[in-house]
Amino acid sequence: MLAAAAQEQDGRGGSWRCRSGTHTPDDNLPAMSTDTAAKQLWICSSCGFIYDPDEGDPDGGIPSGTNFDDIPDTWFCPVCGARKADFEPLNG
Numbered sequence: 654m655l656a657a658a659a660q661e662q663d664g665r666g667g668s669w670r671c672r673s674g675t676h677t678p679d680d681n682l683p684a685m686s687t688d689t690a691a692k693q694l695w696i697c698s699s700c701g702f703i704y705d706p707d708e709g710d711p712d713g714g715i716p717s718g719t720n721f722d723d724i725p726d727t728w729f730c731p732v733c734g735a736r737k738a739d740f741e742p743l744n745g
């Protein structure tokens with residue numbers, strides 16, 4: 654019974670993949686993973702806010718694409734107001 658259900662799903666996916674030619678969704682995965690591996694996130698030790706260089710902090714005058722190291726020391730956590738020094742690198 655379980656095998657029959659699985660076969661139905663495989664049949665649908667297989668025919669769809671045949672029509673779409675050589676393109677598979679998997680093609681996009683490697684590029685995205687290298688992108689995320691290169692960037693360093695920082696977390697506010699006070700409130701847990703995570704600074705993402707890709708997003709920056711537009712409300713705080715930090716344009717998207719700004720590395721944490723390039724943020725001026727006068728910048729504060731947009732959530733709790735902690736200083737830049739209170740942020741820690743987020744690993745893993």
Ligand SMILES: [Zn+2]
Nearest residue numbers: 697700730733
């Ligand atoms: Zn904070």
